Amino acid sequence: MKRLFLLLVLCTTALYAQQDAWVYFSDKPDTDYYLAHPLEMLSQKALDRRAAHNVTLDDKDVPIHPDYLNSVAASSGITVMAKSKWLNAVHVRGEFADINALRDFSFVSSIEFADKTLNNRRGSGVTATAQRTVNKNLSVHANFNYGAAATQIEMLNGHLLHQNGFTGAGVTIAVLDAGFPGSDTSVLTERARQNGKLLGGYNFVEGSDNVYTGGNHGTMVLSTMAGYADGSFVGTAPDANYYLFVTESMTYENPVEESFWVAAAEQADSLGVDVINTSLGYFRFDNPSYDHTYEEINGQTAFITRGANVGFTRGMFLVTSAGNSAATSDPHISVPADAFNTLTLGAVDSSEEIAYFSSLGPSYDGRIKPDVVAMGLGVSVGSTDGSITSASGTSFSGPITAGLVACLWQALPQLSNADVLQKVKQSADRYNNPDNTFGYGVPDFWAAYQDISAVKDIAPNNKNLLLYPNPVNSVLTVVLPKESGAAEIVLFNNLGQVVLRETVSQSNPTVNLSGFSSGVYSYRLLSGNAAYTGKVIKN
Structure with missing residues (x-):
């Protein structure tokens, strides 16, 4: 039994001689360039989503510095398996000594082995696997026959x-x-x-x-x-x-x-x-x-x-x-x-x-x-x-x-x-x-x-204001508070430029956006002494 156990231990050690680890880099030298040229790291749709929810760009969006990546990939005994710009790291595979040698690069801030016991040897960080009332008496826009679902x-x-x-x-x-x-x-x-x-x-x-x-x-x-x-x-x-x-x-x-x-x-x-x-x-x-x-x-x-x-x-x-x-x-x-x-x-x-x-x-x-x-x-x-x-x-x-x-x-x-x-x-x-x-x-x-x-109207002091549909394909309808006779709607693009200024009213509540490019637009609606702001997404 002990001989069998020893054999299993030796086989296991040999089987897992190759180690997995994450190598973390110290910085991103290209940060200023990419933040000034965001379309080189994110699509316009991604930037529109960020703008719609006031999410700012930062260094996590910036790609890993290519010289760092190439230096690690060219190192003896190292295979780069994956990379992450968010965590500024690469997943590598190789012998313990070869991975540990990557610490000699000045731009490597730390190494985290998947086998946590190896993280203490720095000198020599699962399998995939109350009832509510249902109201069915509504106007139907998409009345699916769900069948089995x-x-x-x-x-x-x-x-x-x-x-x-x-x-x-x-x-x-x-x-x-x-x-x-x-x-x-x-x-x-x-x-x-x-x-x-x-x-x-x-x-x-x-x-x-x-x-x-x-x-x-x-x-x-x-x-x-x-x-x-x-x-x-x-x-x-x-x-x-x-x-x-x-x-x-x-x-x-x-x-x-x-x-x-x-x-x-x-x-x-x-x-x-x-x-x-x-x-x-x-x-x-x-x-x-x-x-x-x-x-x-x-x-x-x-x-x-x-x-x-x-x-x-x-x-x-x-x-x-x-x-x-x-x-x-x-x-x-x-x-x-x-x-x-x-x-x-x-x-x-x-x-x-x-x-x-x-x-x-x-x-x-x-x-x-x-x-x-x-x-x-x-x-x-x-x-x-x-x-x-x-x-x-x-x-x-x-x-x-x-x-x-x-x-x-x-x-x-x-x-x-x-x-x-x-x-x-x-x-x-x-x-x-x-x-x-x-x-x-x-x-x-x-x-x-x-x-x-x-709160769909964005206006916290007037819950009767509504802009729909949002996202919009062509015609945007503005439902004003009953007490409002007319209002001016001003639309801004993602550069803050005014691209539309029109008057809407109870009798003429629509704005035609069919000629506008897809993206996120900000609006300001002025009605009497009240001002309302929000976002409109154009498909």
């Missing part, structure tokens, strides 16, 4: 957002997952493809543009949001735009997948993505020395979690599945579900009873987790061939919710990601009595919309 959408009152015309249009969702085979041919995504809603993406695992490969997990996840087959199946955001990123390998479990996720989140940000769905989580790895401990589930330790925290500061909304480990020896949420401002999703069944597998909170630092729950047991999803099947996991309660976040944000685009996060929590049925199984409970997206639609 009815329960999972109606549980969250998402159908009421759809019926009022909020189906995710104009909002962009990034899906970070294991692969999307069949999504380029499936009947369930045909509507999205024909309408140009699948915008592309990248496969970080294979280093290619082919995202329609890998595991079918991402295919099923995507279907719960983008799927559409009238009478059979409808997703929660059938009119949203989607970027697809493969960050999860089907053949190994390694911390490099955390680095792939951060790289994908950064690319999503640069493309102007609004919502990121993550139906992945990490706790245990193939090399046990890389495993996370519960003490690390604290919102600030794991590389992926720190990336998620930065993503939120860029103005994006992050939805993350809690994990499926409640019935195991590691019952707690995985990373990045512990991130400070991600909406972490647990799972319930069709009767709103907790699913036996739904990972538990709290985070190690004592925060309520999960944040909310949605249907994740016996969920209807689409397969690679377009057929509808059933699946279970917080992997599906997450995207079901993410799609409705997109619909809510479409309805209320002037709200920040922090505003939306808080209001979704407040709408949940256990908000006044949360726990670490259900979190704040089952959210009610119609209640969230009704609660915050009163």
